[in-house]
Amino acid sequence: MATRTAEAAAQDRTPVGGGNQEEGTPIPFQERYLKAYRSSILARQLEEKLASLYRAGKIVGGVYMGRGQESFSASLASCLDRERHDIFGPLIRDMAGRLAFGEPLLDAPRTYFGSAEGPMHGRDGNVHRGRPREGMPAMISHLGSMISVVCGMLLARKFRGQAGAVGASCIGDGGTSTGACHEALNLAGVEKLPLVLAVANNHYAYSTPCSRQYACGDLVERAAGYGFTGHSVDGTDLAACLEVFDRAVGAARAGEGPQMVVGSLLRLSGHGEHDDSSYITQEDRDAPYGRDCLRVARAQLLEKGWASESELERWDHEITDEVDAAIATAQKESGPDPLKESWHALATERLNEGFYDE
Amino acid sequence: MSITYLEAIREAQAKALAEDPRVYIYGQDVGRFGGAFKATKNLAEEYPGRVIDAPISEDAMIGTAIGAAIEGMRPIVEMQFADFSSIAFNQIINQAATHYWRTGVPCPFVVRLPSGGNEGSGPFHSQCMESLYSHYPGLVVLTPATVEDAYTMLLEALTIDDPVIYCEHKFLYYHLKADGLPNSSLPIGKARVARAGVHATLVTYSAMLHESLRAARELEQEGWDIEVVDLRSARPIDTDTILASVARTGRLLCVGESFPWGGLTAEVVARICAEGFHLLDAPPLRLNAKDTPIPYHPNLWRSHRPTSSSISATLRKLLRA
C-alpha cells in the first residue's frame, strides 16, 4: 500500500459501511477510494467508447452517460458489501456504481450491442440491464419505480433473517417528482428498511431545470418527512462522497433506518448522446457543482500521495486496453436469432398461449 | 360444514401461510383488522409478522412484492378494491410482467383483486380488470367462479413461477356457498364445462357464470339446451375446450362483466372465428357491461352489467339466427 496520510488513517476509524466490522477488518478508506476512482475512470472511458460507436451508427436506440456523476455513483457502490448481501439498484447514470459494485465489464457493451451472450440476451438494451439474483435489479425506464423493488428485496432479507444487508437505490432530481418515489420512500420509512437513497441532483431532468421540478429549498429537506436521515454532499468530490456514503450505509446497516444522500453535481453530457444539452446554462457550467469529478479526484489522489502522475497515466492506459478488449468481444458476438426465440413471456411453460407457435 | 367464497379465499391463504414459509400477505388493513372484506381474518394473529398492514401505496406495494419475489419470497398483495390496482398498473405491466422475459429470473407473486360491483358501489369500487391485465404478456389472470375454484386456484397460483392477477368477485363473497373445500381441481389454464348442452355454447367466467347458469335454466323451459363453459382463467384462455364445445353446438355467446371494447369476450370470439369458423352455424355474439363507467344507483347498476335476463335475451337472438 502507498504511504498513508493522517487524514486517511482518521477516516479508517470512522464506522465503515463497506467493511466487515464483526467478522474482519474494515476496508481502509484509501482502498475504497482507489476502487471508486478506478471504476469511475473505467465508466468514463467505456461510455465515451459507446458514445462514439453510437455516433457511428453501431448502437441502436441510444447511449446514456454518467459523465460528471461517476464519483457520486461509484462511491456509493464502493461502500456496499456483496458478501453481506447488499443491493445496488442503479439508474441511468450509474455505470461507475455498477462497475464498483461488481457488474462484469462485459455486461454494458453486450447489452448495448444486444449480444445474445449478455445478461438481457438482446431482449432489453442499454441501461436496462441487471443481475437480479446478484443484488442488481434490472431497471425499467419508468422513473421512481425501482425504489420499491429494492425495498422488497430488503423485506425478503428481513423475512429470511439476513440482518445487516443494506439496499441502495439511485434516483435523479427529476425522478423524485414521481408518485412512485413518494410511495416507496414513505413505505421504506414505515418499514424502517435499511435503504440508502442516492439522489443525484444534476440540476436538470432532460431539459427541465430544478425550478420546474420541485418547490422546496433543497431535496434533502424531504428526508425528515419520510422518516429518513438526510445527508448532503458535494457530488463532485470523491473523498466527500465516500465519507458521506460510508456514514449513510453504516447507519442503515446499524439499524438506524433509511438514509437519503443528496449530491449536488452536473450532467457533463447530453441527456443521451442524441442531445447537445445546449439548454444547460453557462452559470451552471461555471458553478462549483459543474466541476468534472474525475479532475477533482485526480488532484486529490496526487495531493494525498496515493498516486503519482505517471501512475495515473498508466492506469488510464490499462483501462483503455480493458475497455477496448471488452468492446471488441461484445461487438463480435451475435445478436439473438428471432427464429430460435421462444416468444414466450411466462416462466411457467405450460401456461404460455403460444400465439404464432409452429 | 358450509363455506363461502370469501372464507375459501381466507382458508387458502391460511393453508399457504402454514405450509410455505415464503408466503406473506401485504395490503391495506389486512393485519389485525382482517381486511376490508375480512379475507385475512385472524391471519395476522395466527401468523405473526407475516400479514402486514401496508400504507396506501399500491405502486410501492407491488414494487415491493416484485423485489421480494425475485429474492425467492411468494408475496400475496391484497388490493382493497380491484379499482385501486390502477395505481399499481405500471409496476404490474411494466415491471412484473416483463421481468422473467427480460432477465430470465421469475417474478412469482399473487395480487388479489376484489372485483366487480354491488348495488351502490359506483364507478370506483366495482371494476372488473381481467380484460385489461390479460392484454399484457407475462401475466397469468385468474377469474374463479366457484367456492372450490376460489380455494384451489389461489393455492395453485402460489405455486406458479409468474405474477398472477387473481380476480375474486365481491358479489360472490357471501352469496356463494359450498359444503366443503376440495383437495384437488382442474389445473389452472383448463376451462370447465359447467353445464352440458347441445344448442349453443355460452362461455363465461367469475360472477357471470351464475347469471349464465340462471339464463340457461330459463331457456331450458323454452326447450333449449345451453352448454355453459366456465373459463376459470382469462389468461391463458383454454381455446380447445371452447372449440370442442362449439363443435357440439355450432353457436357461441361469450359473456363478461368488463367493458365491451375489446377485452376477454372479444378475444374468445376472435379465436373461435379464426380457428373454428367452419363449426359455426351463426355469427358468434358477445355480451358485456355497458359502455359507460359503472353507475351508482341500483336501477342503473342492475342494467349496466349483464344479468340472467339480458343473457337470456341474447341467447334467444343467437338461437334464432
Ligand SMILES: Cc1ncc(C[n+]2csc(CCOP(=O)(O)OP(=O)(O)O)c2C)c(N)n1
Ligand atoms: C415516469 C417517467 N416519465 C418520463 C420518463 C422520460 N425520462 C427519462 S429520463 C428523464 C429525465 C430524468 O431526470 P432526472 O431524474 O433528473 O435524472 P437525470 O437524467 O438528470 O440523471 C425523463 C423525463 C421516464 N423515464 N419515466
Ligand SMILES: [Mg+2]
Ligand atoms: Mg437530473
